[in-house]
Amino acid sequence: MNAPFLNLTELPAALSGGLNALLGGRFSTSLPDREQHGRGESYHAMMPPQAVCRVQSTEEVAAIVRLCAEHRVPITPFGAGTSLEGHVTAPHGGICIDLGGMNRILTVRPEDLDVTIEPGVTRQQLNAFLRDQGLFFPVDPGAECTIGGMAATRASGTNAVRYGTMRENVISVTAVMADGTIVRTAGRARKSSAGYDLTRLLVGSEGTLGIITELTIRLYGIPEAVSAATCTFPDVASAVSTVVTAIQCGIPVARAEFLDGRTMKAINRHFKADFAETPTLFFEFHGTKAGVAEQAQQVEEIAKSLNGTNFQWASGQEELNRLWHVRHNVHYAVQGMRPGARVWGTDVCVPLSQLTELMRSTHADTQDASFYVTMVGHVGDGNFHVGLIIDPDNPAEMAEATAINDRLVKRAIALEGTATGEHGVGTGKRKFMLLEHGTGVGIMRTIKQALDPLGILNPGKVLPDD
Amino acid sequence: MNAPFLNLTELPAALSGGLNALLGGRFSTSLPDREQHGRGESYHAMMPPQAVCRVQSTEEVAAIVRLCAEHRVPITPFGAGTSLEGHVTAPHGGICIDLGGMNRILTVRPEDLDVTIEPGVTRQQLNAFLRDQGLFFPVDPGAECTIGGMAATRASGTNAVRYGTMRENVISVTAVMADGTIVRTAGRARKSSAGYDLTRLLVGSEGTLGIITELTIRLYGIPEAVSAATCTFPDVASAVSTVVTAIQCGIPVARAEFLDGRTMKAINRHFKADFAETPTLFFEFHGTKAGVAEQAQQVEEIAKSLNGTNFQWASGQEELNRLWHVRHNVHYAVQGMRPGARVWGTDVCVPLSQLTELMRSTHADTQDASFYVTMVGHVGDGNFHVGLIIDPDNPAEMAEATAINDRLVKRAIALEGTATGEHGVGTGKRKFMLLEHGTGVGIMRTIKQALDPLGILNPGKVLPDD
Numbered sequence: 062m063n064a065p066f067l068n069l070t071e072l073p074a075a076l077s078g079g080l081n082a083l084l085g086g087r088f089s090t091s092l093p094d095r096e097q098h099g100r101g102e103s104y105h106a107m108m109p110p111q112a113v114c115r116v117q118s119t120e121e122v123a124a125i126v127r128l129c130a131e132h133r134v135p136i137t138p139f140g141a142g143t144s145l146e147g148h149v150t151a152p153h154g155g156i157c158i159d160l161g162g163m164n165r166i167l168t169v170r171p172e173d174l175d176v177t178i179e180p181g182v183t184r185q186q187l188n189a190f191l192r193d194q195g196l197f198f199p200v201d202p203g204a205e206c207t208i209g210g211m212a213a214t215r216a217s218g219t220n221a222v223r224y225g226t227m228r229e230n231v232i233s234v235t236a237v238m239a240d241g242t243i244v245r246t247a248g249r250a251r252k253s254s255a256g257y258d259l260t261r262l263l264v265g266s267e268g269t270l271g272i273i274t275e276l277t278i279r280l281y282g283i284p285e286a287v288s289a290a291t292c293t294f295p296d297v298a299s300a301v302s303t304v305v306t307a308i309q310c311g312i313p314v315a316r317a318e319f320l321d322g323r324t325m326k327a328i329n330r331h332f333k334a335d336f337a338e339t340p341t342l343f344f345e346f347h348g349t350k351a352g353v354a355e356q357a358q359q360v361e362e363i364a365k366s367l368n369g370t371n372f373q374w375a376s377g378q379e380e381l382n383r384l385w386h387v388r389h390n391v392h393y394a395v396q397g398m399r400p401g402a403r404v405w406g407t408d409v410c411v412p413l414s415q416l417t418e419l420m421r422s423t424h425a426d427t428q429d430a431s432f433y434v435t436m437v438g439h440v441g442d443g444n445f446h447v448g449l450i451i452d453p454d455n456p457a458e459m460a461e462a463t464a465i466n467d468r469l470v471k472r473a474i475a476l477e478g479t480a481t482g483e484h485g486v487g488t489g490k491r492k493f494m495l496l497e498h499g500t501g502v503g504i505m506r507t508i509k510q511a512l513d514p515l516g517i518l519n520p521g522k523v524l525p526d527d
Numbered sequence: 528m529n530a531p532f533l534n535l536t537e538l539p540a541a542l543s544g545g546l547n548a549l550l551g552g553r554f555s556t557s558l559p560d561r562e563q564h565g566r567g568e569s570y571h572a573m574m575p576p577q578a579v580c581r582v583q584s585t586e587e588v589a590a591i592v593r594l595c596a597e598h599r600v601p602i603t604p605f606g607a608g609t610s611l612e613g614h615v616t617a618p619h620g621g622i623c624i625d626l627g628g629m630n631r632i633l634t635v636r637p638e639d640l641d642v643t644i645e646p647g648v649t650r651q652q653l654n655a656f657l658r659d660q661g662l663f664f665p666v667d668p669g670a671e672c673t674i675g676g677m678a679a680t681r682a683s684g685t686n687a688v689r690y691g692t693m694r695e696n697v698i699s700v701t702a703v704m705a706d707g708t709i710v711r712t713a714g715r716a717r718k719s720s721a722g723y724d725l726t727r728l729l730v731g732s733e734g735t736l737g738i739i740t741e742l743t744i745r746l747y748g749i750p751e752a753v754s755a756a757t758c759t760f761p762d763v764a765s766a767v768s769t770v771v772t773a774i775q776c777g778i779p780v781a782r783a784e785f786l787d788g789r790t791m792k793a794i795n796r797h798f799k800a801d802f803a804e805t806p807t808l809f810f811e812f813h814g815t816k817a818g819v820a821e822q823a824q825q826v827e828e829i830a831k832s833l834n835g836t837n838f839q840w841a842s843g844q845e846e847l848n849r850l851w852h853v854r855h856n857v858h859y860a861v862q863g864m865r866p867g868a869r870v871w872g873t874d875v876c877v878p879l880s881q882l883t884e885l886m887r888s889t890h891a892d893t894q895d896a897s898f899y900v901t902m903v904g905h906v907g908d909g910n911f912h913v914g915l916i917i918d919p920d921n922p923a924e925m926a927e928a929t930a931i932n933d934r935l936v937k938r939a940i941a942l943e944g945t946a947t948g949e950h951g952v953g954t955g956k957r958k959f960m961l962l963e964h965g966t967g968v969g970i971m972r973t974i975k976q977a978l979d980p981l982g983i984l985n986p987g988k989v990l991p992d993d
Contacts, residue, residue: 172775172880215720226718228727229695244966250876251908252692253945254681254731255963256952256989257971261694261727265720282777309638311748352818410716414638442717479719486722497721500710504978505723511977512970523722 072111076132087115098157101144104403104453108150110157119274127241138268140210146487152521177277180209196280199224203389214485215265222441223315230279236271239513268519284347289375293337298421299367300340304440316345317441324435331394395448409473410444410482444482491525538577542598553581564623567610570869570919574616576623585740593707604734606676612953618987643743646675662746665690669855680951681731688907689781696745702737705979734985750813755841759803763890765833766806767883770906782811785904797860861914875939876910876948910948957991
């Protein structure tokens with residue numbers, strides 16, 4: 062799947078001219094623009110595109126794609142640049158299509174519990190807009206990412222155990238395909254058996270099959286009652302077991318987040334807080350008043366039976382908001398433990414029955430690393446992140462981090478898990494695709510080749526080299 | 528997408544010889560076998576294959592596919608033959624692969640809430656097996672269909688509003704692709720961002736992209752409390768509005784089924800029952816005891832405000848079972864209204880906000896038809912079925928039924944709905960694919976051509992002719 066074109070160092074003049082004519086001041090070749098669009102938030106090295114196109118409509122994206130197809134020039138889509146696996150880097154050069162400016166909320170339909178938006182709308186922007194109508198969109202990666210980017214990477218977050226991921230919450234997308242064709246993948250019915258599921262083919266394809274330019278997504282009524290609690294544990298295993306047991310008992314927890322002692326320490330520093338620096342769970346319960354109380358009581362009993370102590374309620378909306386603000390910003394808190402460092406966040410996800418032992422042993426394995434290591438998890442899903450706080454310019458640290466991640470991913474895949482629960486493949490996890498998918502990689506390549514025969518859509522991502 | 532091979536009238540001798548050597552007595556060319564495999568349960572004319580292969584393993588399916596690829600002979604997969612849209616007919620001839628004998632339940636994992644099964648396992652077989660473990664699989668089309676067939680058609684049923692369809696409940700499949708490659712589409716993690724979603728590409732592809740030979744599906748704990756109720760209404764609109772309002776209020780009803788007066792009449796005859804012959808809702812609530820009582824009370828209030836009367840509880844497990852047995856067998860009850868007739872079941876699904884008016888007007892439009900017409904709906908999803916009780920050999924009735932269905936589907940698509948909520952496309956709904964999907968049909972064709980270049984997998988289904 063090597064790109065069949067030149068690894069560009071400059072754009073063909075005819076292409077630049079065409080893009081300039083189309084976009085005017087929204088076409089940029091300035092170095093700061095290129096560099097700003099050449100990396101995400103993780104350890105991956107910057108690889109800037111030759112130019113940045115700030116787009117305003119589906120038709121504009123289609124026109125750009127047709128021009129790039131004509132010149133066989135790579136295209137890398139860009140939302141907010143919060144990617145953790147190098148999705149927005151341009152390893153083969155070419156142009157970046159920045160969809161961040163397409164951020165209009167087009168139609169909210171409370172009676173259908175859905176909304177149609179442009180891809181640059183961010184999750185906090187959307188939820189702020191919806192709040193007055195008693196509605197919310199639950200999928201919540203930590204970063205203030207765009208919803209288009211979340212769909213492209215099949216993202217999730219803290220609520221997935223109850224509300225699902227982008228896979229379950231995207232109803233339909235409009236996308237521009239590699240030849241400039243505009244497709245709307247589905248209507249707005251909640252279910253359909255009408256042909257191949259193009260929506261879910263594009264969700265998670267990371268801009269390699271098409272560029273998402275509009276989305277219709279599910280909304281939910283803000284629950285009548287929301288309560289949150291924290292609980293501390295003597296060790297990783299007892300904390301994780303508490304959540305696994307609660308899920309296995311069918312308690313519909315909305316959020317069940319694990320944070321290890323080192324993460325709590327980073328949080329205390331970053332937020333000037335005074336949490337106990339020991340394995341901790343953050344819970345949230347959604348439902349009716351009676352339902353929430355019932356759920357919380359059941360979970361508290363499970364926690365106590367597993368040596369949980371200090372089960373504390375978040376009292377009031379302000380404390381609740383603060384709790385989840387802290388959780389959503391763990392990445393930055395942890396990064397703050399070492400100025401100038403980057404966080405390499407691992408992302409395996411395994412069947413629940415395997416989670417406690419994998420997290421326990423991973424925690425033990427990484428405590429002697431030469432750099433700070435943290436661990437957090439959306440443990441209700443079987444998904445957790447080891448945070449490796451490294452200097453990406455230090456080859457020894459990079460080698461050590463690579464080895465930790467390799468070991469972890471291989472163990473997760475051996476347990477019928479996945480290399481990536483929610484961050485995506487990008488450039489960072491391509492090397493595990495064959496191990497995880499076997500003959501499936503050949504099928505993915507066939508699909509990629511059929512839908513993007515020139516290989517211009519986000520080359521160097523998702524699929525390993527032949 | 529016309530098949531590039533002969534429309535077979537007999538199999539090549541070398542292929543017959545090879546299949547006979549492979550399968551022995553499980554390879555059959557007898558006319559009763561061929562006819563039994565040549566039609567489903569609906570109005571579509573029988574089109575028998577030239578031979579039937581009763582398979583026992585994935586490897587056997589792969590060997591058959593390789594032989595058929597060599598001879599360019601079409602393959603039609605077959606589960607229980609309960610298809611409603613001609614999926615199991617063989618319009619281009621060829622062989623039928625009958626997966627009904629692959630019906631082993633391989634591994635139940637209560638701690639992961641999943642199970643791995645062969646595709647011929649039926650939903651009632653599975654639930655009978657699981658009951659002792661306190662688990663169940665919720666997706667429940669009316670018929671005693673195979674779970675492989677349900678995955679292939681992206682089926683759903685009465686529980687989808689709460690538990691989702693096959694789209695949400697298949698974790699991974701093993702499939703044989705058109706060249707005989709065996710692929711397992713995913714591990715068992717509850718979520719993954721690792722590459723293209725091959726699971727959901729195969730779910731709903733109706734055997735045209737690959738043949739499903741094993742599935743891992745989600746299970747749920749049997750709820751602590753289950754209660755059911757019926758309620759009657761003066762007209763279609765008030766009944767449907769009751770459900771729409773309940774869903775919009777976020778009440779997590781497990782089942783909300785609409786049945787019109789004529790359906791109730793058919794039920795009374797078939798089951799010797801004495802339901803009121805007026806628009807009726809069947810509800811089911813799942814949860815804790817307190818939660819179920821709370822939900823039911825809220826729904827009863829909504830129903831009363833919309834002129835619902837006679838809100839009655841199913842008391843005890845026996846009455847509850849009888850209620851859903853009646854619902855699941857509506858197809859046969861309705862068919863019984865006219866001996867020798869077939870039921871043409873329409874299957875549109877629309878956004879909830881459009882449902883009440885579409886059902887009201889459709890009900891009004893069809894009451895003067897020259898044959899008996901019924902209406903039932905999984906109204907919490909926006910999905911309903913008009914039952915046209917026709918003689919498929921009567922051209923005037925077929926023309927009348929075709930016109931009713933055409934009008935209904937076109938209106939549903941205009942309302943951003945779909946031609947088929949859960950029955951699939953088969954041969955019956957191909958003609959609506961372009962209207963529903965526009966440029967998406969071209970993308971589907973590209974994928975089909977790439978993954979099945981010889982066109983041997985279930986030709987004549989899903990995609991319209993070029």
